[in-house]
Amino acid sequence: MSDLRTIPHISCNAIAKRYGSQTILDNISLEIPKGEFVSLIGPSGCGKSTLLKCISGLLPLSSGEISVDGMTPRNARELTSFIFQDPTLLPWRTVERNLTLGLELDGVARDRRKEKARELLSLVGLTHVARAYPRQLSGGMKMRVSIARALASRPQVLLMDEPFAALDEMSRDRMNEELMRLRDEQKWTAVFVTHSVAEAVFLSTRIIVLSAHPGRIARDLPIPLPFPRTAATRSSNAYEALVSQVSRALREGMQS
Amino acid sequence: MNRTLQRLLVQLLNALLVFSALMGLWYFIIWWRHMPAFMLPSPLQVLQSAIARRGELFASFLITAEEAAGGLLASIIAGIAIALVFAQSRWMRSTLYPYTILLQTVPIIAVAPLILMWVGYGSSSVLLIAFIICLPPIIANTTQGLVSVEENLVQLFNMHNASGAQVLFKLRLPHAMPSLFTGIRISAGISLIGAITGELFAGSNRVGEGGLGYSILYAMAQVETDYLFALVAACTVLGFTFFFLAMFAEWFALHNWHESARASDSTEN
Numbered sequence: 001m002s003d004l005r006t007i008p009h010i011s012c013n014a015i016a017k018r019y020g021s022q023t024i025l026d027n028i029s030l031e032i033p034k035g036e037f038v039s040l041i042g043p044s045g046c047g048k049s050t051l052l053k054c055i056s057g058l059l060p061l062s063s064g065e066i067s068v069d070g071m072t073p074r075n076a077r078e079l080t081s082f083i084f085q086d087p088t089l090l091p092w093r094t095v096e097r098n099l100t101l102g103l104e105l106d107g108v109a110r111d112r113r114k115e116k117a118r119e120l121l122s123l124v125g126l127t128h129v130a131r132a133y134p135r136q137l138s139g140g141m142k143m144r145v146s147i148a149r150a151l152a153s154r155p156q157v158l159l160m161d162e163p164f165a166a167l168d169e170m171s172r173d174r175m176n177e178e179l180m181r182l183r184d185e186q187k188w189t190a191v192f193v194t195h196s197v198a199e200a201v202f203l204s205t206r207i208i209v210l211s212a213h214p215g216r217i218a219r220d221l222p223i224p225l226p227f228p229r230t231a232a233t234r235s236s237n238a239y240e241a242l243v244s245q246v247s248r249a250l251r252e253g254m255q256s
Numbered sequence: 257m258n259r260t261l262q263r264l265l266v267q268l269l270n271a272l273l274v275f276s277a278l279m280g281l282w283y284f285i286i287w288w289r290h291m292p293a294f295m296l297p298s299p300l301q302v303l304q305s306a307i308a309r310r311g312e313l314f315a316s317f318l319i320t321a322e323e324a325a326g327g328l329l330a331s332i333i334a335g336i337a338i339a340l341v342f343a344q345s346r347w348m349r350s351t352l353y354p355y356t357i358l359l360q361t362v363p364i365i366a367v368a369p370l371i372l373m374w375v376g377y378g379s380s381s382v383l384l385i386a387f388i389i390c391l392p393p394i395i396a397n398t399t400q401g402l403v404s405v406e407e408n409l410v411q412l413f414n415m416h417n418a419s420g421a422q423v424l425f426k427l428r429l430p431h432a433m434p435s436l437f438t439g440i441r442i443s444a445g446i447s448l449i450g451a452i453t454g455e456l457f458a459g460s461n462r463v464g465e466g467g468l469g470y471s472i473l474y475a476m477a478q479v480e481t482d483y484l485f486a487l488v489a490a491c492t493v494l495g496f497t498f499f500f501l502a503m504f505a506e507w508f509a510l511h512n513w514h515e516s517a518r519a520s521d522s523t524e525n
Contacts, residue, residue, distance in 0.1 A: 077417060081415070082412070084411070088412050090427070092430045092433070093513075102415075135515065
């Protein structure tokens with residue numbers, strides 16, 4: 001297990017992203033071993049979402065290269081799932097049929113999809129709204145559907161772009177705990193973009209602080225909090241200390 | 257439930273009151289200005305003529321309904337097809353869209369004689385005229401619906417390496433449905449204007465038989481003013497029928513999921 005963790009699952013080699021004369025990301029090199037949960041944090045305009053979209057292959061790079069499980073990001077899509085900032089549910093589909101959209105696009109047979117939908121619904125505790133339409137759900141429930149949909153294809157890499165930004169603090173904390181529970185079960189490698197230091201510390205094994213204009217890696221901080229992480233984790237001294245350490249690093253990153 | 261019933265009764269009563277007031281005004285004008293029946297027949301005379309000539313009236317009603325519905329259906333099919341072409345690229349839209357506006361701005365009355373010259377008298381010309389004026393709203397609304405899909409949803413499909421057909425049939429077309437129905441609602445109303453205008457020009461291939469527009473001209477020439485009023489009332493009934501059919505189709509297709517198509521709904525949270 002320990003040697004497995006040292007193999008980079010995602011590696012970015014001197015990547016840059018430019019739009020015309022504007023440099024969004026500049027010379028970013030990053031190696032993420034299997035099973036790590038890495039948060040990208042930084043001021044707006046630091047390109048953290050852009051970096052995530054590059055890792056997913058949704059945006060082409062200007063230079064450098066990224067490999068995911070030894071493949072190009074585009075070829076690695078089958079083992080990668082992306083969770084967007086908004087739930088991106090199709091309003092004309094029921095919860096159940098939203099969950100299996102990805103499987104449907106991948107050509108999975110109907111019976112298998114039904115079975116998978118049942119499994120996912122119970123995984124995220126949404127069995128009672130299987131037949132509901134998205135408009136009937138609260139923001140937190142929609143996001144849970146979105147997460148369950150991303151997990152449907154059993155991804156090895158999970159990329160998340162501020163998925164809980166629109167939720168109130170209480171639902172956000174609850175979703176964070178749920179995400180940790182799912183991670184324990186499924187062991188994916190995660191890259192998570194967020195604005196919230198508290199959230200990043202709670203979730204991550206490692207936090208990358210980016211500075212803006214152009215986006216560069218300012219700090220690379222390990223988060224050695226023990227697992228499993230639960231609501232109790234937030235009241236530990238170690239957690240508090242890490243939150244203030246990351247906040248400080250973020251402020252320094254903004255000044256530089 | 258009781259309250260709903262009560263509200264419904266009050267509404268009905270209000271409608272009845274307004275209707276009686278209008279009828280009263282009508283009779284009052286006839287009495288006050290000493291209107292002869294050939295200028296302004298009484299509501300009763302109109303009703304009597306409608307009943308006496310109900311077969312003929314209903315035949316005209318059906319002819320106009322068929323022409324308008326035919327034009328509308330054809331415009332829905334052609335409109336969706338054209339919108340699909342427009343949705344392919346911005347270049348296509350900017351190049352071809354001005355012609356849609358041209359189609360919309362040319363007064364149909366001005367073009368009707370040309371169509372008559374090319375297609376000839378009768379229902380086909382009328383249907384074509386209805387088709388032409390129904391087309392622009394369908395094209396414009398459907399195109400808008402097809403291209404206004406959120407970028408994140410497209411990227412979600414891209415993450416699954418979705419094919420162009422999958423993006424079209426599972427994302428763009430369903431997303432365009434509410435807009436398409438908005439277009440249909442608009443076109444359902446103007447299809448009748450198209451058909452009746454068309455009939456004023458294109459008339460019928462048989463003397464004395466034709467749609468409502470043709471019969472209106474005929475009744476005017478014969479100074480059958482009571483029947484002319486009955487024909488106008490039939491046009492109104494037809495308009496209501498089209499409007500409610502379009503509304504019902506929209507409700508039927510969208511009420512499960514779309515905000516605009518549901519009257520009341522209890523949502524959780």
